Amino acid sequence: MEAVRRWREDWRYPTALLCIYGFFSTVKPMEAFIILYMTGPDKNLTIEEVNNQIFPVWTYSYLTVLVPVFLLTDWLRYKPVLVFQCVALFVTTAMILWLTGVPAMQAMQFFYGVVTASEVAYFSYIYSVVDFKHYRKATSYVRSVQLMGYTVGSVLGQLLFSFDLLSYNNTIVLTLVLIAVALLVSCLLPMPQRSMFFHRRSTRQKIATEGTMRNVDGTTEHTFRAKVSVEKARDEKVEKGETEDEARPGLDEKGPPAEDPEESVGAERCSKVLLQLWRDFCQCYSSRQMLYWSVWWAMATCGYNQTTNYVQVLWEHVQPAQNISVYNGGVEAMSNLFGAATAYGIGFTEVRWDKWGELALGGFSGFEAAALFLMTFAGNIWVCYTGYVIFKCLHMMLITIAMYQIATDLSMERYALVFGANTFGALVLQTIMTSIVVDSGGLGLDVIAQFTINASYVSLIAVVYSLRGMFTLWRLQRSNKSHESTAPVKKEPPDSDEHRF
Numbered sequence: 001m002e003a004v005r006r007w008r009e010d011w012r013y014p015t016a017l018l019c020i021y022g023f024f025s026t027v028k029p030m031e032a033f034i035i036l037y038m039t040g041p042d043k044n045l046t047i048e049e050v051n052n053q054i055f056p057v058w059t060y061s062y063l064t065v066l067v068p069v070f071l072l073t074d075w076l077r078y079k080p081v082l083v084f085q086c087v088a089l090f091v092t093t094a095m096i097l098w099l100t101g102v103p104a105m106q107a108m109q110f111f112y113g114v115v116t117a118s119e120v121a122y123f124s125y126i127y128s129v130v131d132f133k134h135y136r137k138a139t140s141y142v143r144s145v146q147l148m149g150y151t152v153g154s155v156l157g158q159l160l161f162s163f164d165l166l167s168y169n170n171t172i173v174l175t176l177v178l179i180a181v182a183l184l185v186s187c188l189l190p191m192p193q194r195s196m197f198f199h200r201r202s203t204r205q206k207i208a209t210e211g212t213m214r215n216v217d218g219t220t221e222h223t224f225r226a227k228v229s230v231e232k233a234r235d236e237k238v239e240k241g242e243t244e245d246e247a248r249p250g251l252d253e254k255g256p257p258a259e260d261p262e263e264s265v266g267a268e269r270c271s272k273v274l275l276q277l278w279r280d281f282c283q284c285y286s287s288r289q290m291l292y293w294s295v296w297w298a299m300a301t302c303g304y305n306q307t308t309n310y311v312q313v314l315w316e317h318v319q320p321a322q323n324i325s326v327y328n329g330g331v332e333a334m335s336n337l338f339g340a341a342t343a344y345g346i347g348f349t350e351v352r353w354d355k356w357g358e359l360a361l362g363g364f365s366g367f368e369a370a371a372l373f374l375m376t377f378a379g380n381i382w383v384c385y386t387g388y389v390i391f392k393c394l395h396m397m398l399i400t401i402a403m404y405q406i407a408t409d410l411s412m413e414r415y416a417l418v419f420g421a422n423t424f425g426a427l428v429l430q431t432i433m434t435s436i437v438v439d440s441g442g443l444g445l446d447v448i449a450q451f452t453i454n455a456s457y458v459s460l461i462a463v464v465y466s467l468r469g470m471f472t473l474w475r476l477q478r479s480n481k482s483h484e485s486t487a488p489v490k491k492e493p494p495d496s497d498e499h500r501f
Contacts, residue, residue, distance in 0.1 A: 026149030029157030048319025061113025158329030
């Protein structure tokens with residue numbers, strides 16, 4: 001019993017449970033073949049209905065619920081949202097299996113938007129139950145296992161359909177069983193005692209923990225140690241915008257005990273959290289470097305989502321799947337593996353991304369645009385598959401660079417805030433593009449026209465950031481030359497024979 005208790009208190013216990021949850025919730029054998037299923041005899045929908053009426057609902061749903069889910073995730077301390085995410089995923093899959101018709105599939109896409117918006121709980125949960133020194137390991141575990149789940153799902157789906165082992169409906173039933181396992185595991189997760197915004201740990205704990213907090217530009221550092229005086233710590237909290245009464249409870253040794261991490265969250269507390277979030281938001285994006293990388297993040301994510309959401313429609317257009325073997329699952333698995341390898345390799349690349357990063361964003365975005373144009377106009381399914389793998393690998397590589405650059409000088413609270421804001425910006429752009437280009441209420445263009453516009457959009461990103469990257473290099477070189485010209489010239493000591501009195 002003692003060994004079990006120690007295991008439950010160790011950081012590996014919640015990490016292992018979260019990894020199991022992430023794996024079983026992402027093994028989706030049907031995902032790479034969903035277009036074939038919806039346009040086949042089981043659902044009997046047309047490709048136009050799926051493309052122009054059903055799929056756009058996911059974008060609208062995701063945008064609508066992202067901010068409320070983001071705040072509720074922190075307020076409810078992650079675990080309830082994880083359980084809710086799994087329930088919503090089960091409902092989504094069940095609706096695919098048992099319901100028919102355009103309105104029912106639109107409702108299914110709404111629930112799927114809720115599922116994807118709730119992913120913030122998956123990636124934030126681990127930081128509330130694991131010590132700071134284990135953040136890197138825990139993050140790598142949960143992200144790797146989730147990627148492995150997607151890959152296993154794609155390979156499993158390809159094997160099931162290539163060898164005709166299960167029908168579409170039975171494959172969905174298998175997916176429901178896997179989701180049920182994930183739901184059970186989510187209920188076993190320990191409940192966090194704190195969160196990033198609404199349930200911060202007490203001030204006494206913060207001071208006792210030695211650490212470093214940096215400003216966004218990385219120019220100043222304030223180190224909190226156990227030896228910091230009570231008055232100094234209180235003054236620093238007051239300077240951050242808190243009142244003196246709020247700063248005192250956790251710091252005054254003779255006063256009331258430190259703030260309870262499980263204190264109730266009232267309206268006043270919520271308003272203070274929202275105000276602090278707004279202040280942090282303004283301070284983060286006051287850095288030009290942060291702003292440029294974040295704008296690329298939002299624009300590139302919009303183009304990536306538009307590609308991955310509708311690529312199966314393009315594949316079906318290039319080569320209709322009736323009576324022909326398709327390899328959608330194998331292509332998705334290969335793109336995930338190669339993309340992960342590319343992103344992993346970036347971690348071992350010694351490059352000054354602050355100098356060359358923007359030019360890299362522009363140049364490789366140009367290759368992404370070329371891959372999209374190739375997919376659109378080649379007319380060959382294997383060329384289309386290859387272009388998709390190249391596009392996805394390049395995006396995963398660039399987004400890894402952007403994540404690293406943005407997160408370098410951010411605390412964990414601002415990390416979540418900036419990434420959430422960038423995702424929201426991407427969804428706003430994606431909603432505009434979807435409503436105008438894809439939705440039947442807008443232009444309702446066919447898939448070739450959609451991918452042409454998307455490729456042109458990525459080309460615009462490439463041009464803008466290539467020009468920005470060249471300007472950055474020119475400015476740095478000019479600054480270095482100016483610095484060299486104004487540097488004092490070191491004089492040689494006078495020769496004693498020539499300057500003898």
